[in-house]
Amino acid sequence: MILSLAWKNIWRNKPRSLIVVFAVAVGLFGGLFSSAIFIGMVDQRLSDAIRNEVSNLQIHHPGFLSNREIADTIPGAQNVLRQLRKDPRIKAVSERIKIIAMASTASGGAGVKINGVRPENEMKVTALQMKIADTSGSWFTSGRKNTIVVGQKLAEKLKLKLRSRVILSFQSVNGDIVYGAFRVEGIYKTYNTSFDETNVFVRNDDLAALAGLQSQQFHEILVSLYNDNTTDQVVDSVRNTFPHLETMGWKELMPDLGLMAEYTNAWLYIILVIILLALSFGIINTMMMAVLERTREIGMLRAVGMSGKKVFLMIMSETTFLSLTGTLAGIIITVPVVHYFQLHGLNVLMFAKGFEDIGFAAMIYPRLDADSYAGLIALVMLAALLSSVGPSRRALRLRPVEAIRTL
Amino acid sequence: MEIISLKNLTKTYREDSIEVTAVSDITLSFAEGEFTAIVGPSGSGKTTLLNLIGGLDAPTSGEIVVNGTNLARLSSSQLTDFRLWNVGFVFQAYNLIPVLTARENIEFIMHLQNKPVHERRKRASELLQAVGLADRAKSRPSKLSGGQQQRVAVARALAPRPRFILADEPTANLDSHSAENLLEMMEKLNREENITFIFSTHDPRVMKKARRIITLEDGKVLRDEQMHK
């Protein structure tokens, strides 16, 4: 009964309550939508990074990542590959030779990472063939030897076109500086320009010959999974099977992104807490006014035997209902908007360049989970609870005799 | 049977170092089934006296015993309970909760007492009938006349069957016709159901319905007369 009374009470001053509801709704919409955009950006960045760059997990010789020593190849790579291909959670694996090199043309030079790959394996893992436009060549389909696929950013920098020649130079296994001439067969473009600028792809047979490596020597194995969520499990089992190798999941390979992914929810809650804090002042103020206006009525209620506890509960419920109504309104606005853009994408083309420089796509697909909405409601309840303390206490401080005297 | 006894009751207000003795050394007792008017000019202490009896205010000195309970012994939450279970209040105005219907207002106190729903319903219907507002059960106070509102207030006060009803100038805001109606209704409830009413007024026409008239002046009892009818 106190609850239904509280609900009726908040609609006594409709315009005032509606303003609060509106403010809460708009405030939360802003917080939710901006968080959804942020989460969508991180999602996309993450899925691109996994899909096109690092895959779910990578295996190296333990010293390779820190020293980049060309001789630190994965011992028993053939066996490792065979074992991995048996695991039903694993979709594909790609073995790579990785060498830091200098790429030069007539127009200049640039430091690059050469990825020596088996094109048919690599395409199942990083799918870079999908990132080559129709007019930008192909992914090792020409059948020629010594061809190379480069990123668009690097192509621009070195003024490379299809069939341009580029010289790669690096230190071979013997310590000699070796030179190799490669013809550009394809130019790819991901959302991550710095990736595009530094990663070039060649056939591993071509590269092995140049570097003086045996045909089954690799530096890196990329593993892509059917389900991203099983990454940690698979990392564990690979570690157990091959304790002498270094196995890392994408979170360790990209610690900055890993952290971002872990904290998207924290980010959401921080924003919401700040917004709710601001809104609380409005809510407190409104409730203070409501209590003040109803001095006589509350005095009467106390006089006829309504306990302080029940008055407190009534004011608290009013505060909570008011906030929750605003919250539901906010959610009702947010859900379809987020859903729409989740399907159609939010185009931030005007910032595209800046975004792609840091690895984010210009097309954002905002996302919010049911959990986030549930968390929001819990937060609002808490905020309402705290906001109601002041007004409720004011209601309790009223002495019924005096409140009635003002008749 | 005596239900209220006041002994040397005094209430002094102090405001800006000026002392006002609103009730001064009053000794009185009230019996079950009374229909008593407390009269006197404005400022004579009627409201203060009723508030003291109802446990809304504490005396400066003296004793209030209701059904053998000395109110001075009760904590403030016990006093709230005391009011809830023993006293029916009717104020001059603002008796009702504006967002509730007449019926809901009448059920309100029974709600506070956690009375079961069927009992509340039955009692409210009974009382709506008794105060002649059966057809206005679903009206909110703002849709009722002043006299009708006060009838609902009386019904609300009666609903939990309190030991007595304290009504502070219940007719002050009513026209004389409605005032008389309300008094007749109260008198009928007193006569037929032996409900104790103590009400204050300074309206002579209301006064003359009472069976006992206590006249106050400057916080003191000037006269205490039984009217024989």
Ligand SMILES: Nc1ncnc2c1ncn2[C@@H]1O[C@H](COP(=O)(O)OP(=O)(O)O)[C@@H](O)[C@H]1O
């Ligand atoms: N809260 C208060 N503070 C100071 N003086 C008061 C207060 N309440 C009542 N009084 C004074 O006490 C006296 C009696 O008031 P009251 O009981 O309201 O009389 P009545 O109801 O007969 O008009 C008046 O002089 C009034 O001014």
Ligand SMILES: [Mg+2]
């Ligand atoms: Mg008075």
